[in-house]
Amino acid sequence: MTDLVKAIFRNRENRFIAEVEIDGEIVRAHLPNTGRCKELLIDGVTVYLKPSDNPNRKTKYSLHLIENNGALVAMYSQQASKIVIDAILNGKVKELSGYDIVGSEKTIGNSRIDIYLANLDDDNNPVDEAYVEVKSVTLIKDGIAQFPDAPTERGRKHLEELISLKKEGIRSVVFFLIEHPNGNSFRPNWENDPKFSKTLKRAYDEGVEILVYKTENTLENIELVENSLKFNLDK
Known part of the structure; x- marks a missing residue:
């Protein structure tokens, strides 16, 4: 997973899509967890995205890990x-x-x-x-x-x-x-x-x-x- 991209979580658009910030740009990422995760998905927290090279995907990234209380939480x-x-x-x-x-x-x-x-x-x-x-x-x-x-x-x-x-x-x-x-x-x-x-x-x-x-x-x-x-x- 060394290809992970560091980003900042901004918003959960819907059940499957998160808005994240990469170098000042807002990007949509797939959220592979259907739970509410309200205690995790907080504006400003650090997340790590897994990129995809599948040209048919609607989003380039999947939200893979998120920082919470000093720990890395697996979101997939x-x-x-x-x-x-x-x-x-x-x-x-x-x-x-x-x-x-x-x-x-x-x-x-x-x-x-x-x-x-x-x-x-x-x-x-x-x-x-x-x-x-x-x-x-x-x-x-x-x-x-x-x-x-x-x-x-x-x-x-x-x-x-x-x-x-x-x-x-x-x-x-x-x-x-x-x-x-x-x-x-x-x-x-x-x-x-x-x-x-x-x-x-x-x-x-x-x-x-x-x-x-x-x-x-x-x-x-x-x-x-x-x-x-x-x-x-x-x-």
Whole structure:
């Protein structure tokens, strides 16, 4: 990521577009994070943009990292599942180690679950299957990471799919990837989205596993830190 361009955040034009300032010029950049991120996207903060050479894109840059309270926060939420997959393949997620198959985006019901894991039997048929849904977390309050930062019906439906899979005897996991280095534990955002939070607690009670890890972010790389963090589901 050494090709990153330093800029100043000025305004969020809409859900997907940010206005940033580069050398005194206002430029529109793609915002690859659909969360509200109000505590991050503040006029005047330093951001780092990733340029694109795709001539068909409407914007030349994507907002990749943002400075917040002395830390670099990863804004590319769509890359969260790739970060987790790379970490699984490199043996950094001990709870998800030992699988023969590590794949992405498998459709279950009306949802696509981010990561599919399985072992193979003697006939090369998949067994011991596991489904992992990844959620990128950037909201930090008093050192505690919280999700979501905006109500998410889609996220709640993912949890319902995981509950259904678990009831069928299939391993199901929701993986919260904290992409703000100042987050040291996790809780659901009961105040912002009580429906998601209640469903998460029910999912855990039904046997859906919860894993919490965070990333270490530099201008050169974003990678998962190799130890899981604690979580508290209480309201």
